[in-house]
Amino acid sequence: MDDRTMKAVLFDRFGGPEVLYTGRVPRPEPAPGEVLVRVRAFSVNGGELAARSGRVRLLTGRRFPQRVGLDFTGEVVALGTGATGVAAGDRVWGIVGRTGFGSAAEYVTVRAERLGRVPDGLDLVAAAALPVATTAVTALRDKAALRPGERLLVRGAAGGVGNAAVQLGKAYGAEVTALARAAGLDFVRALGAHHAVDHRTVTPAELGRFDVVLDTAGTDLRAFRGLLGPGGRMVTVAFDLARPVASLGYIAASAVHGRGRVRFFSGNPRRALFDDLAREVTEGRLRPAVDRVFPLEETAAAHRALEAGGVRGKFVVRVG
Incomplete structure (x- = not known):
């Protein structure tokens, strides 16, 4: 050849x-x-x-x-x-x-x-x-400055970035709640999640309050941002491809409106x-x-x- x-x-x-x-x-x-x-x-x-x-x-x-x-x-x-x-x-x-x-x-x-x-x-x-786990490192360590004892919610916890975030969140001393499909709950528990929740069975409002929310889906950002407690931080590594202008507009507006801005970045x-x-x-x-x-x-x-x-x-x- x-x-x-x-x-x-x-x-x-x-x-x-x-x-x-x-x-x-x-x-x-x-x-x-x-x-x-x-x-x-x-x-x-x-x-x-x-x-x-x-x-x-x-x-x-x-x-x-x-x-x-x-x-x-x-x-x-x-x-x-x-x-x-x-x-x-x-x-x-x-x-x-x-x-x-x-x-x-x-x-x-x-x-x-x-x-x-x-x-x-x-x-x-x-x-x-x-290699994509570098995104989880940046999100938790650099963007959210996750601290021991804080409550972390990982959305899309069974995926490429999400599974790394569960592992690192546990290693960094956080109390980790993992959102995933039912078939992935045992998987995220094995990675170290303290709580594993089927995302199809709950609404965001039922999840409680968190210090850090890491989102890998890019949808329903307003609802998940609403889960932040005082001093809470939300990081998303995606935006809604079905509504990109509105999604990115909401991320930008979050810096000046409401409690806790949404930090967005693309891994590089x-x-x-x-x-x-x-x-x-x-x-x-x-x-x-x-x-x-x-x-x-x-x-x-x-x-x-x-x-x-x-x-x-x-x-x-x-x-x-």
Whole structure:
């Protein structure tokens, strides 16, 4: 096979998981400051589903073929001029960044500062469940400044960011209430949740008061913001894709109206944060939660499974 090309997951039109296929594209070369990584695994994320379906076409554009894959684990193959901090052969994890997708492939190039070293002894396929956990670290530690003894509510607790937030919330000394589907309640309890609640059986008003609310859904923000006690903080890592203007408008308005503003951010981790993630793993506060592993050629099935709901941790795709 021509080593100037590689396998990658592509789509030529917006639509359901069936539009995805495995094709061949030119193998990238690292530009100055970039690193070429041989991808071993990646996970499936909600943002990719939205991009593939066309719900965020104003951001992704309409030029095809388009790519999927946001995060990855693998080994460093080559460094572009001026790339520092990693060396050929290093086991790394990273996120492609805000410029788009593309880690669903045999190779990916990424800015060197967007990579971190995977802890020794951690399998690269299992490790692919963890790059998005940097979002949970940022949300709880930096945005909410979660303190021991505080009450934390995690919405979407069985998902990729949510399961990490449950683990970290417990490790940081909080009393963790996890909202998830009924099938995921035992899973979040095993992760350390003090209380596990089926989100379909309660209204937000029935949940009580919290010091910190971490939302991964982006809907009903007003109702969940209303659960904040004095000095409470709410962080959301999503917005309502069905009502994006209204959703983002409410987040902005919360800074000046009512009790407790809603802090919103989109994960964009750099090396220091990946180093923090590795420390959380090596010191036993965080472990990867893999629901199921798919081969590259079945990426569409992984998308379909995530859309069906009920994930416990992450769906991971093995490359090669």
